[in-house]
Amino acid sequence: MEIIFLLAGLIIGGTAAWFICSYKNISRAVVSSEEHEQIKSELNTAQNEKARAEERNKIFEAAQKQLQVELTEERNKIVEITALLSTTKSEHKNVQLKLEEQKADIVNLQEKFSKEFEILAMKIFEDKSTKFTVQNKENIDSILRPLNEKIKDFEKKVEEVYVSDSKERATLFQQIKTLHELNQQMSKDATNLTNALKGQTKTQGNWGEFILETILEKSGLVKGREYTVQESITTHEGKRFQPDIIIKLPEGKTLIIDSKVSLNAYERFVSSEDERDRAANIKEHIASIRNHIKNLSSKNYQNLYDTKSLDFVLMFLPIEPALSLAIQNDMNLFNEAFEKNIVIVSPSTLLATLRTIASIWRQEHQNKNALDIARQSGALYDKFVGLLDDLKNIGDKIKATQNSYEDAMKKLSTGRGNLIGSVEKIKSLGAKTTKALPQNLLDSVEEDELNEL
Structure with a gap:
């Protein structure tokens, strides 16, 4: 663009210089009035061309400045995006470095504890080699086991955090992708619905x-x-x-x-x-x-x-x-x-x-439910009264049955010539039997009756 402007300036300047020199040469020579007017007209034309060229030059310069501003803005955007990308990469790299450092620290910590406890175990073994027993070994294991478990738990948690962070990033990316697809689908469905509603009356x-x-x-x-x-x-x-x-x-x-x-x-x-x-x-x-x-x-x-x-x-x-x-x-x-x-x-x-x-x-x-409840409540009350009457009748019948039972038992065990005494007398007379009356029935027989037996 600058080369174009330079060439345009050179052409315009050369043209103007040529016209000026021609004008000076003509002024020195003896020319006719018609030639003088023609030269003057050509000079005016050249000056007008120069003015228009200068105007175009100004327009070109303004356009160049505008393009330069837009180019600067685009470059600034590129710089910002590059800086943001660099920052993101740097943060990701820092996270990776921290994770690697934590893993290295865990490994070093394990090695350090292992060495220290090996030294401690050797010292204990050397000091008390004569008294070393299975119980001592179990005591050492009981000391080392909780610490070893804590170290493993810590390592596991660090690994879980790393895995969880990776999964969350992947999940976030998938959710953004799903949201984008859902947005496109909603736009498509809205368009289809609009087209459908504009279409058939059915x-x-x-x-x-x-x-x-x-x-x-x-x-x-x-x-x-x-x-x-x-x-x-x-x-x-x-x-x-x-x-x-x-x-x-x-x-x-x-x-x-x-x-x-x-x-x-x-x-x-x-x-x-x-x-x-x-x-x-x-x-x-x-x-x-x-x-x-x-x-x-x-x-x-x-x-x-x-x-x-x-x-x-x-x-x-x-x-x-x-x-x-x-x-x-x-x-x-x-x-x-x-x-x-x-x-x-x-x-x-x-x-x-x-x-x-x-x-x-x-x-x-x-x-309707209230009427049904009232009707059913009345029927329930009537049934309850009927149940009470039935229970009273059952009670009376049970009482009568109890009285009949007691009368029958009295006939069996009381009074002269009662049945229990009679059948027991038959047994005492030598009747062959394989079974005996229950003792409680015999106990209920009157003493006089037993004496007769």
């Missing part, structure tokens, strides 16, 4: 139904008990309907929710920067919502269950900002929908409504 409808089911799961209502999804209903006329959600209410009432997605015009409104296009997109967006209201009203979902259904149907719009935009630009949407027995709800208002219904169901279940 895809938009499925997405709206997914959002609706997600809100239902968070509401506290139980699927299959308090609400059903995509339940098929056939009317008396043979027409088949399949509402998105049917909410069951106490006393057999029902509430129907149908999801509608109006996205295309709203997406164009958000993406557009031209005010005319945005105004047109708003009108198209409102018209799309009106069309959803009209189509849903024509199905008369509120009459599917005759008197069991509420007088209105909830039309769910999953994109809350889209609904807010439509209401801000047309306040009559709510009234028009309500006149057609439709209430427009967004995710926030629907969730509040569903949680209110869930609270009503909880109260209903509690009331």
